[in-house]
Amino acid sequence: MANAEVELDLMELADLGQPLKLAHEIHRQLRVQFGSVPTQMPLAGIAAAVGIEVIDEHATDGIEGMLAIMDGRGAVSLHRGLRPGRRNFTLGHEIGHFVIPNHRFQSTKFQCAKRDMGQERGGGNWNQRPALERIEVEANEFSAALLVPRPEFNAERRKLGTACDVAHIRALAEIFAVSQEVIAKVYVQETDENIAIVTSQNGLVRRVIPKQGFPYLGLRRDMPLPTECLTLSFKVANDPVSNMVELPAHVWAENSRGIGALYEQVFVQEEGWAMTLIAVDEEEADKEDEDQDWNRRSSRW
Numbered sequence: 309m310a311n312a313e314v315e316l317d318l319m320e321l322a323d324l325g326q327p328l329k330l331a332h333e334i335h336r337q338l339r340v341q342f343g344s345v346p347t348q349m350p351l352a353g354i355a356a357a358v359g360i361e362v363i364d365e366h367a368t369d370g371i372e373g374m375l376a377i378m379d380g381r382g383a384v385s386l387h388r389g390l391r392p393g394r395r396n397f398t399l400g401h402e403i404g405h406f407v408i409p410n411h412r413f414q415s416t417k418f419q420c421a422k423r424d425m426g427q428e429r430g431g432g433n434w435n436q437r438p439a440l441e442r443i444e445v446e447a448n449e450f451s452a453a454l455l456v457p458r459p460e461f462n463a464e465r466r467k468l469g470t471a472c473d474v475a476h477i478r479a480l481a482e483i484f485a486v487s488q489e490v491i492a493k494v495y496v497q498e499t500d501e502n503i504a505i506v507t508s509q510n511g512l513v514r515r516v517i518p519k520q521g522f523p524y525l526g527l528r529r530d531m532p533l534p535t536e537c538l539t540l541s542f543k544v545a546n547d548p549v550s551n552m553v554e555l556p557a558h559v560w561a562e563n564s565r566g567i568g569a570l571y572e573q574v575f576v577q578e579e580g581w582a583m584t585l586i587a588v589d590e591e592e593a594d595k596e597d598e599d600q601d602w603n604r605r606s607s608r609w
């Protein structure tokens with residue numbers, strides 16, 4: 309399915325300027341064509357359908373993806389040897405530069421470095437961001453939205469059970485052929501539970517992905533993980549995925565006020581990487597419901 313031929317009605321795309329609306333319109337047309345959106349997005353087919361005639365790979369120094377537009381036609385060059393999830397994100401990003409109408413007014417040659425692939429909207433003043441930075445953010449938003457269609461994501465997520473489990477992240481990343489980081493963001497957004505995902509390598513924080521309203525953790529990239537956390541103490545025997553363990557809230561949260569209980573679960577991965585799921589229950593004003601809730605997090609016991 310990932311190599312399927314795709315037909316797109318470009319007139320329907322032409323009126324859309326926003327990255328998310330463009331991605332959703334492509335999904336709508338894929339649903340018409342295939343019945344549902346393929347979980348492994350047929351990116352080469354989408355690229356061909358919008359007018360990108362060439363996708364090749366080169367060993368490029370510091371550049372993850374390039375797009376050149378000439379006479380309305382596009383050519384993409386990807387850094388050779390990218391992992392499949394990373395390659396898909398980069399190709400989706402370059403398709404984004406091609407289909408988001410105002411991007412080609414900024415440039416007809418895009419050279420996107422790894423740093424560009426990490427550009428996010430953030431909380432600052434959008435209009436004061438440099439134009440060339442804004443188009444990188446938009447290409448990333450388009451790519452993430454295109455690669456993980458929400459109805460199909462939620463259908464796959466439901467098959468894995470109701471409670472949150474850090475092992476779901478890798479499983480869903482494989483289903484949608486994207487990086488675990490891309491899936492982790494969607495996972496956090498789509499769950500009803502109050503969770504955050506922290507990725508780390510060799511005990512140092514790499515990314516913190518909190519649900520909106522999650523208690524402040526005070527962690528930034530390259531800071532050490534909290535000394536008392538499960539991620540640092542968990543020893544892998546057979547299963548690299550730990551149980552969900554309750555910890556004192558202060559282990560992770562800067563301020564424990566309002567937190568009834570805090571839980572941590574870790575998935576130890578290759579090359580010193582770990583993915584940690586932290587979940588909090590709000591402090592209950594009324595304790596009468598406790599009997600019904602006592603086993604909410606028992607999925608791995």
Ligand SMILES: [Zn+2]
Nearest residue numbers: 420424444447
């Ligand atoms: Zn770019």
